[in-house]
Amino acid sequence: MIGVFDSGIGGLTVVKEITKQLPGMPVLYLGDTARTPYGNKSAQTIQQYALQDAQFLIAQGATVLVIACNTASATAYQFLKSKISIPMFDVIIPAARKAATLTKKKRVGVIGTRATIASGAYTAELHNIDPAITVEGQECSMFVPLIEEGWAKKGETTRIVKLSLQGLKTKNIDTLILGCTHYPIIRNIIQVKIGKRVKLVDPAEEVVKELAQYLKAHLDLAQSLRSTVDHRFMVTDVTEHFQAIAQSWLKRSVKLERVSL
Ligand code: DGL
Numbered sequence: 001m002i003g004v005f006d007s008g009i010g011g012l013t014v015v016k017e018i019t020k021q022l023p024g025m026p027v028l029y030l031g032d033t034a035r036t037p038y039g040n041k042s043a044q045t046i047q048q049y050a051l052q053d054a055q056f057l058i059a060q061g062a063t064v065l066v067i068a069c070n071t072a073s074a075t076a077y078q079f080l081k082s083k084i085s086i087p088m089f090d091v092i093i094p095a096a097r098k099a100a101t102l103t104k105k106k107r108v109g110v111i112g113t114r115a116t117i118a119s120g121a122y123t124a125e126l127h128n129i130d131p132a133i134t135v136e137g138q139e140c141s142m143f144v145p146l147i148e149e150g151w152a153k154k155g156e157t158t159r160i161v162k163l164s165l166q167g168l169k170t171k172n173i174d175t176l177i178l179g180c181t182h183y184p185i186i187r188n189i190i191q192v193k194i195g196k197r198v199k200l201v202d203p204a205e206e207v208v209k210e211l212a213q214y215l216k217a218h219l220d221l222a223q224s225l226r227s228t229v230d231h232r233f234m235v236t237d238v239t240e241h242f243q244a245i246a247q248s249w250l251k252r253s254v255k256l257e258r259v260s261l
Contacts, residue, residue: 001026001027001028001061001062001063001225001232002018002026002027002028002062002066002211002225003027003028003030003054003057003058003060003062003063003064003065003066004028004029004030004057004065004066004068005029005030005031005050005053005054005057005065005066005069005072006029006030006031006032006068006069006072006181007031007032007035007036007037007039007049007069007072008032008033008036008037008235008242009031009033009036009148009235009242009245009246009249010031010068010069010180010181010182011029011031011068011181012029012031012249012250013068013181013182013184013185013249014066014068014091014181014204014207014208015027015029015068015231015250016204016250017204017205017207017208018066018208018211019250020208021205021208021212022208022212024226025225026225026229026230026231026232027231027232028057028060028061028062028231028234029231029232029233029234030056030057030234030235030259031233031236031242031256032049032053032235032236032261033236033237033238033239033242034235034237035049035236037071037113038072038113038115039071039112039113039114039115039116039180040113040115040141041115042115043075043115043119046071046072046075046076046115047075047076047079047080049072050067050069050072050075050076050080051076051083052261053261054067054080054083054084054088055084056261058084058086060232060234062086063086063087063221063225064086064087064089064221064225065084065086065087065089066088066089066207066208066211067080067088067089067090067091068091068181068204068207069091070091070092070112070113070116070179070180070181071112071113071115071116071180073091073092073121074112074116074119074121074122074179075115075116075119075121077090077092077121087214087218087221089207089210089211089214090207091204091206092121092122092125092179092203093210094203094206094207094209094210095122095179095202095206096122096125096126096129096177097129097206098201099126099175099177099201100126100129100130100133102174102175102201103133103173103174103175104174105172105173105174106132106133106134107133107171107172107173107174107175108126108133108134108135108136108173108174108175108176108177109135109136109137109138109168109171109173109176109194109198110122110123110135110136110137110138110176110177110179111137111138111140111143111164111165111177111178111179111180111183111190112137112139112140112177112179112180113139113140113141113144113180114139114141116139116179116180117137117138117139117179118139120137122137122177122179123135123137136168136171136173138164138165138167138168140161140164140165140180140183142160142164143157143160143161143164143180143182143183144180144182146160147182147185147186148182148245150245152185152186152189157186157189158189158193161186161190161193162193165190165193165194168194169193169194173194173198174198174199175198175199175200175201176190176194176198176199176200177200177201177203178190178200178202178203179203181204184202184204187200187202232257233246233254233255233256233257234256234257234258234259235256235257235259236258236259236260237258238256238258242256243256
């Protein structure tokens with residue numbers, strides 16, 4: 001199965017994308033809801049957690065891994081690559097590639113959690129592709145709790161988005177990476193506040209495109225992934241609130257299974 005992990009339920013935006021781009025492909029999802037958020041933790045702790053998440057999914061039968069979490073991708077992908085031997089996809093590389101092709105002015109903005117921005121992973125990847133690109137990072141730590149509290153449509157959220165993006169608006173960017181699992185949910189508000197002309201990149205969309213391409217080139221693996229029946233949603237802590245968010249984001253009935261890592 002395709003193993004997808006995240007610090008919590010945010011990674012369901014990647015599952016949604018898998019359902020769209022790879023219909024009928026079952027997912028083994030792990031959300032570390034007991035230890036969420038990762039975005040305000042140290043790189044060392046995030047690496048430890050991410051390794052446990054990945055090893056758990058492999059033990060459950062995952063044969064390919066997607067790190068849905070931007071924070072874990074930014075701080076732990078290289079570390080995990082040295083420990084894990086199955087194919088693994090992070091969200092940073094595909095999103096950076098897309099942004100590099102979209103930017104005309106070679107000025108790209110990145111928003112994400114504190115840990116993602118502090119890691120400099122998006123900047124490093126964009127410079128890897130094209131050293132002439134200027135990257136402007138902005139942490140937007142307030143967005144995750146607002147979205148998880150169901151405040152996405154409230155005026156307060158719109159005001160906080162405006163305030164958080166004020167600095168970036170003066171940087172003359174033409175492309176903005178939504179570097180956190182939750183941000184696609186308030187994509188429209190971000191678009192309005194950063195300006196209509198700025199192109200938005202959704203890492204969830206890009207990583208699944210990359211996975212789909214890989215599976216096209218590895219048909220045996222693709223075939224074996226299809227052999228199981230349905231998605232499984234595992235979390236390290238279950239609450240009614242997580243359950244309700246999962247169902248409303250995926251627009252289907254979801255049974256969260258509690259697991260211990
Ligand atoms: N899933 C995280 C990310 O994409 C956001 C939530 C957290 O901080 O754990 O960065």
